[in-house]
Amino acid sequence: MPSAKETPTGARSTERTPGVHLAAMRERAPLVQCITNFVAMNTAANVLLAAGASPAMLHAAEETLEFTPLAQALSINIGTPSPHWAAGMKAAAGAARAAGLPWVLDPVAVGATSYRQALCGDLLALEPAVIRGNASEILALAGAATRGKGADSADPVEAAEAAARALAQRSWAVVAVTGPVDYVTDGTRAWRVHNGDPMMPKVTALGCSLTALVAAFVAVEAADRAEATVAALACFGLAGEIAARGASGPGSFAVALIDALHAMTPEALDLGARVEPS
Numbered sequence: 001m002p003s004a005k006e007t008p009t010g011a012r013s014t015e016r017t018p019g020v021h022l023a024a025m026r027e028r029a030p031l032v033q034c035i036t037n038f039v040a041m042n043t044a045a046n047v048l049l050a051a052g053a054s055p056a057m058l059h060a061a062e063e064t065l066e067f068t069p070l071a072q073a074l075s076i077n078i079g080t081p082s083p084h085w086a087a088g089m090k091a092a093a094g095a096a097r098a099a100g101l102p103w104v105l106d107p108v109a110v111g112a113t114s115y116r117q118a119l120c121g122d123l124l125a126l127e128p129a130v131i132r133g134n135a136s137e138i139l140a141l142a143g144a145a146t147r148g149k150g151a152d153s154a155d156p157v158e159a160a161e162a163a164a165r166a167l168a169q170r171s172w173a174v175v176a177v178t179g180p181v182d183y184v185t186d187g188t189r190a191w192r193v194h195n196g197d198p199m200m201p202k203v204t205a206l207g208c209s210l211t212a213l214v215a216a217f218v219a220v221e222a223a224d225r226a227e228a229t230v231a232a233l234a235c236f237g238l239a240g241e242i243a244a245r246g247a248s249g250p251g252s253f254a255v256a257l258i259d260a261l262h263a264m265t266p267e268a269l270d271l272g273a274r275v276e277p278s
Ligand SMILES: Nc1ncnc2c1ncn2[C@@H]1O[C@H](COP(=O)(O)OP(=O)(O)OP(=O)(O)O)[C@@H](O)[C@H]1O
Pocket: 108, 133, 134, 135, 151, 152, 153, 178, 179, 180, 181, 182, 195, 196, 197, 198, 199, 200, 201, 203, 204, 205, 206, 207, 208, 209, 210, 233, 236, 237
């Protein structure tokens, strides 16, 4: 990372910059299967296309065993769950695991209902490579107390850091907690990503779309998925900063964010990424 020349232990970093990860993702244009909610489906597909990946929104268990092994990564967001969709999520995660594909879990509002908790419990057993949620969601998924009730966070990111580390150690997944400053950990190492803009939580489904973008970045980075996750968060947050400069409100901001992702270059990302080891 450009602003992280030292590892948390002080050793010289051999990390690849966020721009290198973006270039690798663009080069491969990974096919990312997304099972996401009704709110996010269009935005998530456009975010992936703008960034340089190839989205496919498939959710039926009846076809996922055939399709998932053809993808390079899978993103599962439980935002608007129902039994048929839940069956598709479990079948797809199982197919990804069997095929050795990384998959990313977005546990939307997991603390809100026992149905969501049970679904996330089943999905966690299928070994996601990355878990991305807001602070309330990561707290709830880790079994800690949270003030969150719906899809929006009611807890600060810092309050979820210990839960994120514990969840990462328990699940072997990289855990990303997003908010004003994002926190990423693999249970041993950790980073803070300072990119982003306060307009981002004013547009629905941006977190859901970020989860799909994380899947695109980890699709092409088997060796260090935490580093790829950090790169995806920096890229998305920086695009938000650029978009905010010309936006007059959440509506024009949402459009400008897609444009900023499309225009993002590896060089601009390396200049603008604000990442620090924690
Ligand atoms: N106050 C803020 N300032 C700057 N960036 C923010 C802020 N809040 C969120 N973000 C950024 O917005 C993006 C989405 O994160 P957020 O935590 O809002 O997801 P979420 O709650 O899951 O969203 P949703 O469920 O609506 O999709 C991340 O890139 C994050 O860094």
